[in-house]
C-alpha cells in the first residue's frame with residue numbers, strides 16, 4: 001500500500017519550504033465538504049437532470065479525484081485502452097475501416113466498453129479519433145494503419161485555410177448516439193470525451209500527415225501568423241464542438257490531447273497556441289465537467305497548459321510526476337505517468353515502477369493513474385488487467 005505519508009524520493013528540483021510531502025493532506029484540510037458539494041452542484045447547473053454526472057458518476061473515483069476529493073482508491077485508466085492490444089477489438093474491427101468504425105454508433109460504443117469489461121478500469125474513453133471532427137466537417141482525411149491521419153490536401157496558405165469547411169451541428173449526431181449508447185451501459189463508470197488540441201490538429205493539417213518536428217506549422221506561426229491564427233481558430237471551433245457534443249450526450253469528463261505540443265518552445269506555445277487551446281476547452285466550460293489537458297514532451301509547458309483552462313494535467317513518462325507537480329505549484333491534479341515501455345518488462349519491475357509513480361503522485365492534490373502515453377498495440381492485455389488490480393490494491 002503506498003502510504004499517504006510515503007517519503008518521496010528526492011526530486012531533481014528543490015521543494016518549496018513548508019510544502020507537505022503529501023499535498024493530499026495539505027490540499028484537503030482547506031476543502032470544506034459542504035462548500036465543495038454546493039459549488040459542485042452549481043457548476044453542473046447547465047447539465048440535464050438525467051446526465052450521468054448528476055446521477056452517479058460524480059462520486060466515482062475518477063471524478064472525485066478530479067474534484068480534488070479523496071476516493072476509495074486511486075483511479076486508473078489507459079490512453080489507447082480501446083485498440084489493437086485487445087483481440088476483441090481486432091475482431092470487432094474486422095472488415096471495417098477506422099473512420100467507419102468511429103462513425104458507426106453501435107460499433108464505437110462496443111469498442112469503448114471492451115477495455116472496461118476486460119480490465120476493470122475506472123473510466124471509459126470514447127472510441128473515436130482526433131481527426132473525426134475534421135472528417136465530419138468534410139475535410140478529405142483518412143487514417144492509415146501504422147501511420148495515422150493523412151490528408152488529401154495539406155493546408156499551407158491563407159486560401160487553403162479559408163476553404164476549410166465549418167462543422168455542421170447535425171454532422172455530430174452519430175457521435176451523440178454513440179455516446180448515449182455507451183453511457184447507457186456504463187452506469188456509474190464515467191466516460192471521458194476527448195478532442196485533439198488545435199496545435200496537434202493543425203500540425204496534421206499543415207503537414208498533411210504525421211511528422212517528427214512539425215516544422216511547417218511552427219514556421220507558419222512566424223512566417224504567416226494571420227493564416228496560422230485563422231487555422232488554429234478553425235481547429236479550436238471544430239474540436240470544441242466535438243467535445244461539447246460528447247458532454248451533452250453523457251460524457252462525465254473530457255481530455256484535450258495536445259500530443260505534439262512538445263515540439264513547441266514555451267514562448268511559441270504562449271504566443272501562438274495557448275489561447276486556441278483555451279477556446280477549445282472553453283467550449284465546455286459552462287457545462288462544468290472536469291477537464292484534463294495532456295501532451296507529450298511538455299515538461300516546460302505544464303503550467304501554461306493548466307492555465308489554458310484545465311482541472312488536471314496529463315504528464316508523459318519523461319518527467320517525474322513530483323517534479324511535474326512542483327512545476328504546477330503543487331496545486332493541480334496530475335494524471336500519468338507509467339512508462340508504456342515497462343508494460344513489456346517483468347511484472348516485478350513494472351510493479352516497482354508503478355509504486356514509484358504512486359509515491360510521486362502523492363505530491364499533488366489528486367492523482368489519476370495512467371500511462372505516460374498510449375497503450376502500445378502489441379501489449380499483452382493481461383498485463384493491463386493486472387496493473388489495474390495492483391493500483392487498486394496499493395491505494396485502497
Ligand SMILES: Cc1c2[nH]c(c1CCC(=O)O)Cc1[nH]c(c(CCC(=O)O)c1C)Cc1[nH]c(c(CCC(=O)O)c1C)Cc1[nH]c(c(C)c1CCC(=O)O)C2
Pocket residue numbers: 078079080081082083084093098125126127128129130131143144145146147148149194257259374
Ligand atoms: C495523435 C492522436 C491520434 N489519435 C489520437 C491521438 C492522441 C493520442 C495519442 O497521442 O496517441 C486520439 C485517439 N485515437 C483513438 C482514441 C480512442 C481511445 C483509445 O484508443 O483508447 C484516441 C483517444 C483511437 C485510435 N486511433 C487510431 C487507432 C489505431 C487504429 C487501428 O489500427 O486499430 C486507434 C485505436 C489511429 C491513429 N490516430 C492517430 C494516430 C497517431 C493513430 C495511430 C496510427 C497507427 O499506429 O495505426 C492520431
